[in-house]
Amino acid sequence: MTTKFTSDHEWIAISGTTGRVGISDYAQAQLGDVVFVELPPVGKSLTKGGEAAVVESVKAASEVYSPVTGTVTAVNEGLPDQPDLVNTDAQGGGWFFEVELADAAELDGLMDEAAYAAFVASLG
Known part of the structure; x- marks a missing residue:
């Protein structure tokens, strides 16, 4: 499984043509205690x-x-009932949704873990 990151602090873990999406540990730390999560409906086009x-x-x-x-x-x-999972396990059990990729080439523009770590470090 490959994990990529965006400059908006989302992560996507790729398995085949499906990606599991959530927010990074850095993002949840910046937000503080998560109290509510609104998820997209299954079938929604993103x-x-x-x-x-x-x-x-x-x-x-x-x-x-x-x-x-x-x-x-x-x-x-489980996330709407336990939004604190985003804080305790942002890059694991606190995932938000899974998406079927329309174009795997879009992943090329995302950062790998090392590049993301360097990006976060540059934020000071």
Whole structure:
């Protein structure tokens, strides 16, 4: 499984033609305690960089953008009842949705883990 990151702090873990999407550990730390998550409906068509979900914390509400174009095939059903999973396991159990990739070439524009770590470090 390959994981890529966006400059908006989303991650996508690729398995075949499907990607599992969430927000990075850095993003959840910036948000603080997550209190609400709004997930996209299964079957929704997403565009790369388009709004896909919403995450609210005690500090702010933020959009979660889709790192790729595709169709939502699954959502993390437990997340609305346990939004704190985003804080405790952002890059694992706190995932938001899965998407069937429309164009795998879109992944080429995303950062690998090392590039993302360097990007976050540059934010100071």
